[in-house]
Structures are given as structure tokens and as C-alpha cells.
Amino acid sequence: QSVLTQPPSASGTPGQGVTISCSGSSSNIGSNSVNWYKQLPGAAPKLLIHSNYQRPSGVPDRFSGSNSGTSASLAISGLQSEDEADYYCAVWDDSLNGPVFGAGTKVTVL
Amino acid sequence: EVQLVESGGGLVQPGRSLRLSCTASGFSFGDYAVSWFRQAPGKGLDWVGLITSKTYGGTTQYVASVKGRFTISRDDSKSFAYLQMNSLRTEDTAVYFCTRGFNGASWTGASWGQGTLVTVSS
Numbered sequence: 710q711s712v713l714t715q716p717p718s719a720s721g722t723p724g725q726g727v728t729i730s731c732s733g734s735s736s737n738i739g740s741n742s743v744n745w746y747k748q749l750p751g752a753a754p755k756l757l758i759h760s761n762y763q764r765p766s767g768v769p770d771r772f773s774g775s776n777s778g779t780s781a782s783l784a785i786s787g788l789q790s791e792d793e794a795d796y797y798c799a800v801w802d803d804s805l806n807g808p809v810f811g812a813g814t815k816v817t818v819l
Numbered sequence: 820e821v822q823l824v825e826s827g828g829g830l831v832q833p834g835r836s837l838r839l840s841c842t843a844s845g846f847s848f849g850d851y852a853v854s855w856f857r858q859a860p861g862k863g864l865d866w867v868g869l870i871t872s873k874t875y876g877g878t879t880q881y882v883a884s885v886k887g888r889f890t891i892s893r894d895d896s897k898s899f900a901y902l903q904m905n906s907l908r909t910e911d912t913a914v915y916f917c918t919r920g921f922n923g924a925s926w927t928g929a930s931w932g933q934g935t936l937v938t939v940s941s
Contacts, residue, residue: 754864756931
């Protein structure tokens, strides 16, 4: 059972938007910044968002991160076929003294 | 271009040892922390541990489930990081990823290798 809670799946049609939630606690999201990773089938994960909302170079601005209290969200606007992947949130947990992940959300483009 | 390449994975019996290597190129390896992550077949991502840069003391941290069994080390002169895995268990079966942080102490997987599969089975 993951420390962070994500919905197992999300979907939308091309051009639509989807939002993925990540729920944690005061020892993780409530006190540290959140990262989001994208993983295509059979590939290594790729950093999508760091420090709650910062996009690494090359990540389209269709991807945005936010957080409030002990929850974080990843929003994808203008869905494209290449957005079909698994998305993971991750954050340092002060109680466990290490980073923890959500179980991942599979995004399907219908 | 930042590149990380893992090697050393394979099939190993429970209780035995295995050492994974991670070779880096395209950046000043010694300036960055290295984290190892793993992903069991069909499962999500888990952090294994990290080693900071020498500037931050070259210290290591591990997830509780591998503490005392796994050891991370680095050879900055060769741009290599290692994950020594002892007393392997079936639940250690996973693809292991080597990653580079944002700085000498960062756990964030800013760049990832392609991963190497470790299968622990008799």
C-alpha cells in the first residue's frame, strides 16, 4: 500500500484536459515539494514536474503541477496521444526519512 | 547530453549477492548525488537509496527494507556508481534504475538510466 494515494486511472479525448490527484500527509506533501514522473510502456521514468510546479527543460507547458495542504495535482491540458502513460507523484517523507511514491495513474487517451 | 547506463543485472538465487554498476557521461559526475530506484514487475516505483556528492560528505541513505543488505558507493574518477546487493530476497526482483539528482544532495531523479533487471529466484 502506497503512502501517497493516486487514482488508478484517468482518461480523456484528444484536446481535453485531465487532472491527477496525489494525496499525502503532513509528513510528506504537507512539508516537502512534490515531483511528478511520466513513464511510457517499457521505458524508464522521466521527470515531468519538480518542486511542485517547475517544468524541466523540454517539458511542454501543457503539463502543470500544483499543491495545497497535503494534496498535489498534475494537470494535463490539450491531451495528445503521446500523453498516454503512467504518471507517478513522489515526495520526501520526514517520518520515513526517504522519498515515497504514489502507486501511479494510468492515463488513457480515448 | 546526460547519459546513465546500468549493468550487472541478471538471475541470482536467494541469499546470494549481485553488484550493479551505473556509468555516467555528459556531466560532471562528482558534483551530483546518485539515487537508485526499482520497479517490481507490473508494479510502481520505489526508492532504494542515494549517495551524495563528496561536497555533501558522500553520505548514503537507504529505504528500510534494504538497510544492512544493500550498499551504494561511487568512484568519481571513473564516473561510476555501484549498488552492492547482498542477502537477496525474492521480493528484490525488479528493474533497477540509476538516476542523477539536481545537485550534490538531491534525491530527485532528474535523469534516469534505462534500467537493469534483477531476478531473484531459485
